[in-house]
Amino acid sequence: MRLIFRADGNSTIGLGHVVRSLALADMVRAVAPCWFAIQNPSAAIRELLHQAQVTLLELPTQPTAEEAAYLAAQVQPDDVLVLDGYAFDTAYQATLRHRGCRLVVIDDLRAWPSEADLIINHSPGVTPAMYQARPHARFCLGPEYSLLRAPFLTSFRLPAPPAPIAKVLLCFGGADPQQLTRRFLAALLPLESVREVGVITGSAFPYTPQLQELAAQHPAKRVAFYQNAAAPEMVALLQGHDAVVCPASTILIESLFLGKAVVTGYYVENQRHLAAYVQEHEQAFSLGDLNTIAADDLQATLAQVLQRAAHQPRQPYVLAPGPERLQAEFRRLLPAGPEIVP
Missing domain, CATH: 3.40.50.2000 (Glycogen Phosphorylase B;)
Known part of the structure; x- marks a missing residue:
């Protein structure tokens, strides 16, 4: 059983998806071993992954549709795959779901129907009704689920x-x-x-x-x-x-x-x-x-x-951080947890 995180980062798109995926990996690493799938990782990203103590799964450069099939061949049905990026649309997700693995998406766009078992969006003011999700999908929405590193x-x-x-x-x-x-x-x-x-x-x-x-x-x-x-x-x-x-x-x-x-x-x-x-x-x-x-x-x-x-008081963004439920939701996705409705 593995938690496989899929995100990209480079000088064009920045490192935001990589950093927040690694933050989530740090929160849930007690659940299962963490891997990180990425195309063309630079030396800086390789060092970032090394520091985060995740195993690198380097992907060949290829179109998104072809990558989905390639990645599906690399995963096992017991794996949990976490997608964070704006290219991983419904078709991409469906290809992976057909492999039998569980799916988690970090989705702050809400641009297409989701095939995920768990949807994470730490943006404020977002509700499940805003998503086109599977009937039994679960949600971790709002600032209390902010994907921040431990410090x-x-x-x-x-x-x-x-x-x-x-x-x-x-x-x-x-x-x-x-x-x-x-x-x-x-x-x-x-x-x-x-x-x-x-x-x-x-x-x-x-x-x-x-x-x-x-x-x-x-x-x-x-x-x-x-x-x-x-x-x-x-x-x-x-x-x-x-x-x-x-x-x-x-x-x-x-x-x-x-x-x-x-x-x-x-x-x-x-x-x-x-x-x-x-x-x-x-x-x-x-x-x-x-x-x-x-x-x-x-x-x-x-x-x-x-x-x-310098003069105006500010309101709190969140009253207290709470990564514990994220870890609990990942435990639910593993085969030893409650049954996941297919």
Whole structure:
């Protein structure tokens, strides 16, 4: 019996699916051995998988439909297959289900009917009625099922009281193909209230020299660069800054779990819901669509939002983390557990 996680990550799509799948693997590794299936893993991803203590199942590069048949031939009926990605549609899932294995999907798109036995979506405000699911499918929906790595769960804090913001942490993902990091760093450095800026990138980020040149133009400001920060280091960095500027992705949830003030927004469609939700529920401060903010307006907009964050109390994103039910749901999927309706 194996738990096989299927996700991809690279410099184009980022590492979000890989990171949250590994977080889930860490939560449920007591249930069964964890494997990770992925195409073309880079050296950085191989190291990430090694650190996570999962067994690599490297997949050949091939179209999605052909991959489904290939992967189905690699799994056994006793395996549980966890899919996290936007290419694993109904047809892909059905091919694997015909093999007899149990299926789990991490699905924040709700774009097609699901063949899964268990559907996970840690986005807020989502209900089972929003899915086209199998009659006996089970659900783990909402922020209490946030797929975060162990250091973030153990460091959980309710929102800190408002306080002056002098140290800001920027994190727009490991790859940041839109180069939002540079735009926001350029807007933050001239702000008189901001004394220090931390910048987090990943191994797939190619623009660090340009950022360093930008920082050199503001010698009065302290700018520190961090790359490939492991989870414990990420926790320390988030805790060591007064506010975080990031997209409405996993880094936003990690920051909220640590009680931090966050300025967020979205640059792809699947981030829009979370950005709007945390704004509406006064949990963070959203700038909306980050792609549409004019460069000339960004500095003033950031100054205004950081001023609000320094004075406005925030509501908790979740009252307490609860990964225990996720582990219980995975135990149900194993042959030794309650019978699964086919």
